[in-house]
Amino acid sequence: MHFSPLPYLDPGSGSFIIQIAIAALLGLGVALRASWGKIKGFFGKKTKPEDEDDDTADAQN
Amino acid sequence: MPKTDQLNASFRDPSGFLFSRGGVLFRQINRVYAEDYARLMESGLYDRLVKAGLLIPHVEVEAPRAERNRNAEAFKVIQPERVPFISYPYEWSFSQLKDAALATLSIHKRALKYNLALKDASAYNIQFVRGKPALIDTLSFEKYKEGQPWIAYRQFCQHFLAPLALMSYCDVRLSQLLRVYIDGVPLDLASKLLPTRTRLNFGLLTHIHLHAGAEKRFAGESVGQAKMSRNALVGLIESLEVTVRKLSWKPAGTRWWNYYEITNYSDAAFEHKKRLVTEWIARVQPNQVWDLGANTGVFSRVAGASGAFTVSFDIDSAAVEQNYLRAKNNKEQNLLPLQLDLTNPSPALGWANRERESFRERGPADILLALAVIHHLAITNNVPLPQLADFFAEMGKWLVIEFVPKSDSQVQKMLAAREDIFTEYTREGFEAAFGERFKIHESVLVNESERQLYLMEAK
Numbered sequence: 001m002h003f004s005p006l007p008y009l010d011p012g013s014g015s016f017i018i019q020i021a022i023a024a025l026l027g028l029g030v031a032l033r034a035s036w037g038k039i040k041g042f043f044g045k046k047t048k049p050e051d052e053d054d055d056t057a058d059a060q061n
Numbered sequence: 062m063p064k065t066d067q068l069n070a071s072f073r074d075p076s077g078f079l080f081s082r083g084g085v086l087f088r089q090i091n092r093v094y095a096e097d098y099a100r101l102m103e104s105g106l107y108d109r110l111v112k113a114g115l116l117i118p119h120v121e122v123e124a125p126r127a128e129r130n131r132n133a134e135a136f137k138v139i140q141p142e143r144v145p146f147i148s149y150p151y152e153w154s155f156s157q158l159k160d161a162a163l164a165t166l167s168i169h170k171r172a173l174k175y176n177l178a179l180k181d182a183s184a185y186n187i188q189f190v191r192g193k194p195a196l197i198d199t200l201s202f203e204k205y206k207e208g209q210p211w212i213a214y215r216q217f218c219q220h221f222l223a224p225l226a227l228m229s230y231c232d233v234r235l236s237q238l239l240r241v242y243i244d245g246v247p248l249d250l251a252s253k254l255l256p257t258r259t260r261l262n263f264g265l266l267t268h269i270h271l272h273a274g275a276e277k278r279f280a281g282e283s284v285g286q287a288k289m290s291r292n293a294l295v296g297l298i299e300s301l302e303v304t305v306r307k308l309s310w311k312p313a314g315t316r317w318w319n320y321y322e323i324t325n326y327s328d329a330a331f332e333h334k335k336r337l338v339t340e341w342i343a344r345v346q347p348n349q350v351w352d353l354g355a356n357t358g359v360f361s362r363v364a365g366a367s368g369a370f371t372v373s374f375d376i377d378s379a380a381v382e383q384n385y386l387r388a389k390n391n392k393e394q395n396l397l398p399l400q401l402d403l404t405n406p407s408p409a410l411g412w413a414n415r416e417r418e419s420f421r422e423r424g425p426a427d428i429l430l431a432l433a434v435i436h437h438l439a440i441t442n443n444v445p446l447p448q449l450a451d452f453f454a455e456m457g458k459w460l461v462i463e464f465v466p467k468s469d470s471q472v473q474k475m476l477a478a479r480e481d482i483f484t485e486y487t488r489e490g491f492e493a494a495f496g497e498r499f500k501i502h503e504s505v506l507v508n509e510s511e512r513q514l515y516l517m518e519a520k
Contacts, residue, residue: 009213011213011214012276013280013281013282013283014272014275014276014278014279015215015272015275015276016214016284016287017275017279017282017284017287018267018272018274019210019211019289019297020210020287020288020289022267022268023289023293023294026293026299026300027289027290027292027295027297028292028296029296030292030293030295030296034292
């Protein structure tokens with residue numbers, strides 16, 4: 001598999017496989033969170049824009 | 062371009078390389094990277110990262126025509142902001158490595174929003190700039206393609222997560238494994254060393270233990286058309302972030318962590334010493350000060366008050382940690398605390414011993430502070446005074462040094478359990494040895510003490 005035109009880093013077969021397995025699980029959480037945000041949005045609750053998280057992190061760093 | 066101009070830390074990535082001309086650092090961007098570079102600059106990611114202090118800024122410069130003709134691969138030449146002092150992860154304290162790890166993940170998360178991904182996660186691509194970790198490799202971004210796993214996942218775990226977990230759960234001194242393993246701590250080794258209870262931590266179980274197992278199990282196997290969704294990638298990065306954030310280490314219990322509480326200095330002596338250091342720094346007007354044996358950086362801050370960039374070295378991980386946390390809390394921008402054993406300073410490492418510079422190669426500093434340190438080197442470590450003078454003269458153009466005589470209670474303690482073989486260790490012997498390599502400008506007895514402070518200039 002060559003996603004990158006310059007895959008100079010060897011990602012390692014095992015690392016790729018475990019990454020995909022773990023990430024599939026973790027991705028479900030991210031998807032659920034996004035849906036939950038939409039449901040809350042539907043009922044008029046404001047959700048924090050994602051960028052805000054980053055900018056607070058800047059201020060703390 | 063003559064090959065020798067290329068700096069040796071940047072040869073692996075075919076996207077470009079670093080070179081220096083007349084003492085100025087440049088980075089060539091090769092044609093093959095043109096598209097990714099344009100995306101970084103035009104998408105707004107570059108501006109956003111620079112504004113957040115997460116990426117060093119650069120300017121595009123005109124490459125000399127002759128050079129362009131000779132170098133068909135060249136697309137652009139950029140001049141990145143110069144980092145005042147290059148440091149390495151084996152010289153960082155726990156929180157420095159942790160903040161560098163979090164900065165790397167934060168950069169990747171932001172990049173994804175602009176459809177870019179971090180193609181490497183090397184700890185060596187992070188440097189402390191104005192007190193904060195920042196990415197120095199402008200060529201670390203590539204276009205994100207939907208479905209693409211994180212190519213640098215293993216590198217992140219080896220360079221950051223494994224050493225942090227080992228420092229947190231086993232012993233903080235295991236950061237020194239990074240000095241042996243230049244591409245980060247092998248995950249099977251980390252997995253073996255970490256206590257069993259770390260398997261109950263979801264992040265460490267997956268990213269270290271299962272990861273190490275998978276490396277062994279699937280070594281060399283083809284991964285075919287392996288794909289993962291964007292949500293999965295975000296989930297992975299967030300999981301790494303949470304795992305790193307939860308790791309902690311309390312700086313206590315090492316030999317030097319409470320040094321200033323147990324020192325034999327009176328307040329008057331301390332104040333006098335501070336005044337002398339302030340006066341002499343003002344006189345020499347250095348750009349860069351190296352404080353050797355800085356402990357938590359009290360005198361580094363005295364020197365830094367002049368505006369000079371100060372590197373604050375100490376052997377003790379707890380002292381360096383406290384120094385860094387203080388600098389971070391106070392948002393001090395011109396102070397860099399680092400861990401260094403003066404009796405065995407960082408060597409040159411990597412391919413042909415030329416990838417990572419030794420401590421010596423990064424000198425000389427404009428001025429060295431060697432306060433309350435000579436007795437440790439001369440007596441505890443048995444280095445003869447002439448050799449100490451040679452070393453200091455090589456590492457600094459000027460030197461502020463404190464001579465601690467044998468009658469001092471600290472030296473008495475050192476000699477309590479051993480034979481005194483140090484017949485040359487007297488004030489006269491010290492001045493004779495250092496007089497060979499330095500011009501002694503000032504020599505002052507510190508008030509209410511037996512210690513003598515000197516200002517010297519290397520010959």
